[in-house]
Amino acid sequence: MGFLERLKDGLSKTRRNFTDRIEELVGMSAKVDEDFLEELEMILLSGDVGVKTTEKLIDAVRQAAKKKEIEGTEQVIPFLKKYIAEMLQDEGQRTRIGAKPTVILVVGVNGVGKTTTIGKLANYFHLFKYKVMLAAGDTFRAAAAEQLQIWGERAGCEVIRHEEGADPAAVVFDAVKAAIARNVDVLFIDTAGRLHNKTNLM
Incomplete structure (x- = not known):
């Protein structure tokens, strides 16, 4: 099985686990009450949806139930699908390479491919003749800096790194300097997993 097939298989297992739990909750619950919403909230949080997004989704379901837009638990999943699709259509802010350097901090949970994505983006911008630098801010995971170094060499850009266990802020400071x-x-900064779930670390 190739890399893409393994990735698709892994993601489909995650999706099945996540949706199965919501479907199980819907099947066991008679109405959209506070107990149902509390259980749904726990499923969303444990699926790394994030606190703010989970609160927004739960509030949307609560309001829809009050307005009778949702009259039974079986309508919750279609409602969430539609609501999330609308959220994802938000134009939002787009990356613009203007000021030198444009600093891009890459965050996400463990194992989602931050370092690999940085390598691919570094190569992409390098192909468009931008001068790119990478900062190995993940000083926690073993061999993270080495992995980023390999990606930097492939993309033809410099990597700023310190020893494993060093202060990530010091790495970033040196890289920006x-x-x-x-x-x-463009300066891409790699970070340790789960950073975006911890406000104090952000």
């Missing part, structure tokens, strides 16, 4: 001094266009 170096990026300014070397007239870098």
